[in-house]
Amino acid sequence: MEQAVRLSVRPALPSLSESKPARLIVVAILYFMQGIPWGLSTVGISAWLAANGATPVEVGVFIGTAVLPWSLKLVNGLLMDRFTFKPMGRRRVWIIAAQAMMAIVLLAMAIDAPTVGQIGLLAAYCFALNLCATFNDVAIDGMVVDLVPDEERTMVNGMMFASQTLGIAAASFVAGQLLMSGDISSTALTFAAFVAIVSSVVVIFRERPGERLLPWSKGTASRECEERQHSAWLPIIAGIFRSIASPLTVLFLLATFLNQAVWAFIDAASPTLTIQMLGWGSDQYSSFAAMVGLVAAIAAGVLSPLIVRITGLRKSIIILFVLLGASAAIGGATFDSWEDDRIFMTIFMIQYVVGLLLSILLIVWAMRICNPAVAASQFALFMAIPNLGRSLMSGNSGWLVESGGYAVTYYAVAAITLVALVLCLLAKVGKSEAVPIPALPIKSSITKEKKYEDD
Structure with a gap:
């Protein structure tokens, strides 16, 4: 009897707002899971298509369609800032x-089993899969802005990207091996089972103390959730417009849009370049991309806070932009003299690692200027713009490759990256006085302004 009483009063696991380890565990798991749709779409299936004769245009359009939901995240953010089940927190139910x-879409793909000739159907399934991942992404980003203290954000951003990149690497490798048999059904079923099992971990952590673990559990909405969750559209939309009112913010968003040129090349041009020009197999490309992703994930977790601490946020961003532009220019200048795949492999690794580090630092800056009251919507907008750039440039990369060749495409990446750097300099990214934090439009009439020091 006494033992039963002790079990009934056993304390719950610490909430995410209370426990740094719990925050890190949940964020790492969720970002790893986000990498599965991306790795499956942009590496595994795209390489499978290239190996079976798909043209650069077809691969580019497939990838551009598959990742398009990542540019629509503002809609997700608006829904999350407007609707939630408050007793379970602001983001957790989403x-x-x-x-x-995500598990249901993968299961449906396994049952339907589209063939390599059904590129449109494959793109539709990958679109739906990435749409699910974007809801996860927007929700966890809003949760991080809500719950993570300022001093943890550089570290958390590095860990977020490291986890996502690990997920992409794992999905790329597994998909590459499974698709060697040409069986999309077993591939999708394997990922569906994995998503279902691993996702159950996040259910056991509450956002804040006293909230419900499940809809039918006991608990109440937290004060923060009641204050920050809006009951009308106008405050959310007004907060978003305020977030982009500054010309410097607009320049920053344009820079993040153009910065995706290197990722568009990695996503859409690299599969056909390696498989159809360099003679690789689809499994070889998937394994190589997975290995580079693993290296990039480690670099993201270790180097992102280190380089900011050593050189400062602004200088770090400039250095990384220059490295990206230079590597693409070298690819264009040397392409016609390639005798093997060593130069490509070197450039690919540099672009992947440096591109990931740069994305982390740009997101650190974006997160610093987010208003917690509309964090999901505002941060979703900041992330939707570069994702739109990645989708559009991926979708159109095939036309550039087929009309101008891979050397011209490398040069285009270098030029676009240089323009993005200039826009970042004009936007004064990394300077504490450049982009003030918007007033907090929480339900009280009190407004606050906060400035952050440059790392």
Whole structure:
């Protein structure tokens, strides 16, 4: 009897707002899961298509369509800032629903089993899969802005990207091996089972103390959730417009849009370049991309806070931009003299690692200027713009490759990257006085202004 009483009063696991280790565990798991749709779409299936004769245009259009939901995240953010089940927190119910839908889409793909000739159907399934992942992404980003203290954000951003990149690497490798048999059904079923099992971990952590673990559990909405969750559209939309009112913010968003040129090349041009020009197999490309992703993930977790601490945020961003532009220019200048794949492999590794580090630092800056009251919507906008750039440039890369060749495409990446650097300099990214934090439009009439020091 006494033992039963002790079990009934056993304390719950610490909430995410209370426990740094719990925050890190949940964020790492969720970002790893986000990497599965991306790795499956942009590496595994795209290499499979290239190996079976798809043209650069077809691969580019497939990838551009598959990753398009990542540019629509503002809609997700608006929904999350407007609607939630408050007793379970602001974001958690959305995360659980998104993970469940991801498993369902994968299961449907396994049952339908589209063939390599059904590129449109494959693109539709990957679109739906990435749409689920974007709901997860927007929800966890909003949760991080809500719950993570300022001093943890550089480290958390590095860990977020490291986890996502690990997920991409793992999905790329596994998909590459499974698709060697030409069986999309077993591939999708394997990922569906994995998503269902691993996602169950996030259910056991509450956002804040006293909230419900599940819809039918006991608990109440937290004060922060009641204050920050809006009951009308106008405050959310007004907060978003305020977030982009500064010309410097507009320049920054344009820079993040153009910065995706290197990722568009990696996503859409690299599969056909390696498989159809360099003679690789689809499994070889998937394994190589997975290995580079693993290296990049380690670099993201270790180097991102280190380089900011040593050189400062602004100088780090400039250095990384220059490295990206230079590597693409070298690719264009040397392409016609390539005798093997060593130069490509070197450039690919540099672009992947440096591109990931740069993305982390740009997101650190974007997160610093987010208003917690509309964090999901505002941060979703900041992330939707570069994702739109990645989707559009991926979708059109095939036309550039077929009309101008891979050397011209490398040069285009270098030129676009240089323009993005200039825009970042004009936007004064990394300077504490450049972009003030918007007033907090929480339900009280009190407004606050906060400035952050440059790392």
